[in-house]
Amino acid sequence: MSKKQFDGSRQWPIWVLWFVVVVTAIYSCFAMRNNAIRNTDETMKNLMVNTSLQVHQHISETLRLMEKIASRVSQESIADPEKSVEELEPFRISNNLRNLSVAALDGTSWIATGESINLANRDYFEKAVAGESAVTNMVFTLTDGNAIGVYAVPITRNEQVVAVLWCSVPASDLYKQLGLAGMEHYGEVFIMDSEGNVVAQIKVEEVNFYNYVMQMDRKNLTEMQAMQQDIAQGRSNTRGMNLRQGDIRVYYYPIGVEDWWMVAEVPVSTVQKVSMEQIQVVVIASVVMLVTVTVTCQQIIKQSRKMARQLAHQLETDQLTGGYNDVYMRQNLPKVLQAEPDTKFVMLDFKINNLDALVKLEGLEETNQRLRNLHKAIQATLQPGEILVHHFFGSFMLLKRYDSMEQTLNCVERLSSLDSGAKMQFGIYRIEPGMEDFDTICMYTTVARGHLEENTNYGIYSNKLYQKDLEQDRLERAIQRGVEEKEFRAWFQPKYSADGSKLVGAEALVRWYQGDTVVAPYAFIPLAEQTGQIMDIDLCVLEDVCCQIRHWLDEKKQVVPVSVNMSRNYLDSDDFLKRIWTIVGKWQVPTRLLEFEITETSLEGNEQNLRRAISALHDMGFTVALDDFGTGYSSLKNLISMEFDTIKIDKVFVDGIGLQKWNNAVDYSVSLGKKLNAMIVAEGAETKEQCEYLQQKGCDAIQGYYFSKPLPKEEFEQLMD
Known part of the structure; x- marks a missing residue:
């Protein structure tokens, strides 16, 4: 055997050992890399889910706010959208919006700078005109070409879309409002639709993600097609691609709004940074000294775990406070x-x-x-x-x-x-x-x-509170359905002359007909007041009253005036007064047969709007009654200036008749009403003694169970025969 052969035979175990060391080192490095990627994938998945929920909640709250503003837009702004800019300016400033304006059905609108634009060819405008609330992908303004996000909701009157309320937010602000700001340290984060069109991002660079991907590298085609298929099937996933940052991990998750998806690009280099440093350590250690291989491998594992902890810590840290998220x-x-x-x-x-x-x-x-x-x-x-x-x-x-x-x-x-x-x-x-x-x-x-x-x-x-929340939500939806199905109808409580000899009027009281069940007001009025649905309910009652009056007139009955309640929630609404006039005109009801009741508590802090509403009702030919007199704190000045036609003494005073202090209160109320030239009606009379006292003191009419409880229309109309 030659020396050369001998040396070769002596060296092969070394080469085998080196091979094992190198393979082991490479395997360890790849394992470390894959572990880091798995940890990143899991953490990013959790983060995407949480952020998507926040985005969905923010968009829903913004649309609800827009719908609420839309319900309050004046008829003047609907007729002339240019005037809406000034009317809506406080809302625009308070909600940090770029623009907030009304667009006419032909698309004409004005923005805060005073410029006129036309939105007729915008998708969001067409959706709103069709009756749908919409939030848009990122679009470019017609005035300066800057990228913005737009919310649009229909403005409906009498169940018809009469205009569109829209607002715009700069793309960078939309990015922050949607909860994406603060995520940039993970990589590029943005929102796109299922076609790849970018909705919101911090820098307006790529308008379509799919086009951008193909421009970067045609080799991305397979992964991009797989991503498109995932999105078409509503499936979140992770894909590897090559973009300008190099190899990246692309995460995508559905938001649940429109067909929007949250997308995050995390460079693989970020995940591999510590791994690459350790690979160099492994290679150097393997070449320099075989003995250190074991120690080096242990160090790699240790550093891998450290890197995973660092990355996990970064993903679990709130960037504002430095604490946990x-x-x-x-x-x-x-x-x-x-x-x-x-x-x-x-x-x-x-x-x-x-x-x-x-x-x-x-x-x-x-x-x-x-x-x-x-x-x-x-x-x-x-x-x-x-x-x-x-x-x-x-x-x-x-x-x-x-x-x-x-x-x-x-x-x-x-x-x-x-x-x-x-x-x-x-x-x-x-x-x-x-x-x-x-x-x-x-x-x-x-x-x-x-x-x-x-x-x-x-x-x-508490479970009771949770059930109450669910029940309120169900009741709110049921009320909306009841309004649409016209389930809210009027019952009539008669008003008689003070001596009880003659029917002189009636008060319309709402009842909710759910199938064969009649629901009393206390079960739904408080929530309707809270949600703003009370106006729609009152309009349902008014329409039912007008329908019945028209029917009675056609049958030649001796029709008496009917009073309908108004809520303080919408006293300042010009739209409500116009809707009253529309309903009355539809049924051709003489205005002398309708009276509107306003509670005394409505006067508190609302004098100017109330005075304007009463004046408008008088101009239309209606009479106006002050309901529940004595329960509020109205001043004599307000009573005089508002010119109520009728004053209704509250039941609490009538109940006290027989006690001197309550007798004095009734006497004062009747005397004051007479001096104001108002008709005096007492509510809640239940005994003969009460009625006799009220008649003696000069009340014009009495309403209460002594004469009659509230009656359905079929029973009430018999009283007019």
């Missing part, structure tokens, strides 16, 4: 609850309600510092196992140990006092055994925060 709470909440199964916990969801005012007063940076200081102060009070996260701008969630509700409310009081300028509202949910789902807990605390206890800044969750 929702991702951390979502991942660690079950761990905390499982680690201490015998410990009770409570979740506090609290929000600074006056944050917009603080930003306008102090500026964004000062407000951000206020939030950092608040976060730091709360963090200093936490016990082991308790978690504080900055939920979103100005909103926090706090997992606390629970001893008693008294202790929890003391905690709420302390938190409220940490920043005297911040007005906080709290939702409290004591976590039940077995409850670990973060999204469900968030829903419960949100429900609680939406139902604050009287004269407090907190709400406490």
Whole structure:
């Protein structure tokens, strides 16, 4: 055997060992890379889900706000959209909008700069004209070519679209409003539709993502087609592509609005940065010394874990406060609850309600510092196992140990006092055994925060409260359906002359006909007042009254005037007065047969609007009654200046007849009404003695159970025969 052959035979184990070392090192590096990618994928998935929910909520709230504004737009602005700019300016400024204006059905509109534009060829305008609320992809303005996002809702009157209310937000502001600001450190984040058209991004560079992908590298075709197929089937996923940043991971998730998708581009180099450094260490260590291979491999694993922790920490860290965010709470909440199964916990969801005012007063940076200081102060009070996260701008969630509700409310009081300028509202949910789902807990605390206890800044969750919230939601939808199906109809309570000899009028009282069931007003009026549906209900009643009066007139009955209630919620609405006139004209009802009742409490802080409404009703030929007189605090000046035709003495005074102080109150009310040349009607009379006293004191008419309870139309019309 030659020396050369011998040396070769001696070296082969070394080469084998080197081969094993290199293969092991490469395998370890790839494993580290893949592990980092898996961790990134999982974290990005959680982040996309959470952010998509916030985007969906923001868009829904904005559309609801627009619909609410649309319901209040004056007829003058509808007729002349140029005037809407001034009318809507306070709403535009308070909601930080670029433009807020009304567009006529031909697309004509004006913007804040005074320029006229035409939106007729815009998709969002066509949708709104068709009766749909719309939020657009990123579009370019007709005036300066800048990229904006647009919300548009129909303005309906008498169930017809008469104009369109639209607002625009600069693309960069829309990007921040939709909750995307703060995510840029993960990579490029934007929203697009299913065709790849970009909806919102911080820099307006690519209008269509698919076109951009193909321009970068034709090799992206296969992955792009797979992504398009996923989106067509509504399936979220992750794809690898090559763009200008190099190899990237593309994450996409449906938002649930229009056909929008949230897309994030995370460079693979970001994930691999630490991995590449360790690969160099492995190669150098393998070449320099075989003995250090084991140590080096261990170091690689250690650094891989460290990198994963660093990346996880970055994704779990709130960029504003430097503390934790929702991702951390979502991942660690079950761990905390499982680690201490015998410990009770409570979740506090609290929000600074006056944050917009603080930003306008102090500026964004000062407000951000206020939030950092608040976060730091709360963090200093936490016990082991308790978690504080900055939920979103100005909103926090706090997992606390629970001893008693008294202790929890003391905690709420302390938190409220940490920043005297911040007005906080709290939702409290004591976590039940077995409850670990973060999204469900968030829903419960949100429900609680939406139902604050009287004269407090907190709400406490209960199953009853949750069911009440669901029931109110169902009732609100049922009321809307009832309005559309005209299920709200009038019952009539007769008014008789003071001596009871003659029927002189009636008050229309609403009843809700749900199939064979008749629902009393107390079951739905409070919610309708709260949601603004009361105007539609009152108009349903008015239409039913006008229909019946027309029917009675056609049958030659001795028709008496009918009074219809008006709510203070819409007294300042020109549209409502016009709708009254439209309904009355439709049924050709003489105005002398209709009277509108306004409660005395409506006068409080509403004198100017009420005076204008009464004057308008008088101009139309109607009479106006002051209902529930004596229960409010109207001044003599208001009573004189508003020129009520009828004053109705409230039942509480009639009930007191027989006691001198109540007799005096009735005497005063009748005397005052007579001096104002008003007709005096007493409500709620139930006894003969009450009626005799009221007749003696000069009341013109009496309404109450002594004569008749409220009657359905079939029974009431018999009284006119």
